[in-house]
Amino acid sequence: METPVVTPIHDPLITPASMAQDAVAGSDIRPVDLAHDRTEAVTGAWLDKLAEGLSEQGWMTLDVRDRLGLDLLAALQQEVAILDRTAAMKKAGIGRGNDLVRDRSVRRDKIAWLQGVTVPQAALFEFFDTIRQGLNQRLFLGLKRFETHYATYHPGDFYKKHLDSFQGRASRVVSLVLYLNEDWQAADGGMLQVFNRDSEHEVCGTVLPEAGRMALFMSEEIPHEVLPANRTRYSLACWFRQDEVPLPL
Ligand SMILES: O=C(O)CCC(=O)C(=O)O
Numbered sequence: 001m002e003t004p005v006v007t008p009i010h011d012p013l014i015t016p017a018s019m020a021q022d023a024v025a026g027s028d029i030r031p032v033d034l035a036h037d038r039t040e041a042v043t044g045a046w047l048d049k050l051a052e053g054l055s056e057q058g059w060m061t062l063d064v065r066d067r068l069g070l071d072l073l074a075a076l077q078q079e080v081a082i083l084d085r086t087a088a089m090k091k092a093g094i095g096r097g098n099d100l101v102r103d104r105s106v107r108r109d110k111i112a113w114l115q116g117v118t119v120p121q122a123a124l125f126e127f128f129d130t131i132r133q134g135l136n137q138r139l140f141l142g143l144k145r146f147e148t149h150y151a152t153y154h155p156g157d158f159y160k161k162h163l164d165s166f167q168g169r170a171s172r173v174v175s176l177v178l179y180l181n182e183d184w185q186a187a188d189g190g191m192l193q194v195f196n197r198d199s200e201h202e203v204c205g206t207v208l209p210e211a212g213r214m215a216l217f218m219s220e221e222i223p224h225e226v227l228p229a230n231r232t233r234y235s236l237a238c239w240f241r242q243d244e245v246p247l248p249l
């Protein structure tokens with residue numbers, strides 16, 4: 001398979017001054033004013049494209065800056081940056097409930113689940129739910145709900161090659177990752193590496209985690225890995241699920 005070329009996005013989203021790494025939580029909070037019109041964020045033609053990518057290749061990446069709006073991306077980035085300075089971001093584990101294992105040799109990110117209650121999260125949840133319904137209409141996946149968490153990878157953090165769901169569990173069916181990093185360069189590491197679903201040692205794509213870049217893939221089919229980050233990396237992961245009732249986190 002041809003390796004897709006992922007075009008970098010290098011437009012500044014947020015002014016560097018407000019991104020100061022040593023800012024104290026609270027001192028750099030910008031008011032949330034989501035002026036961007038998102039009524040047409042998800043069109044039928046765009047959903048057709050997502051459904052086609054998922055059914056034909058099993059994965060794809062998209063630039064969603066015009067759909068979500070730079071204001072929403074900046075607001076989400078602000079939320080995760082603030083959470084990252086608090087105890088709300090917790091070391092991520094593998095598995096759930098009693099099976100939860102925090103194996104630092106496999107993954108080193110920190111996560112915080114979103115509840116959809118803040119203004120930016122509510123707008124994002126609306127976007128995700130439209131995608132959920134659109135994929136159901138086109139691919140008959142029976143996606144009942146989605147769950148989503150912020151993730152932060154600090155320098156040296158990674159997530160080794162894995163699948164998001166095991167075949168037959170019918171839990172996590174479609175994975176979506178939205179990146180929230182301005183001006184990310186290849187030298188910053190932290191790329192998402194996507195492997196061929198039929199030959200798991202073959203890389204079929206490398207995605208720079210730049211703000212507004214979204215990756216979408218079939219949770220049970222596509223092995224993927226987060227390479228070690230050289231600077232703090234913010235993202236948001238969402239899983240569309242077929243089961244109704246959440247398992248304990
Ligand atoms: O952040 C990414 O690029 C992917 C994260 C991931 O694979 C996961 O959280 O399961």
Ligand SMILES: [Fe+2]
Pocket residue numbers: 162163164224
């Ligand atoms: Fe994953």
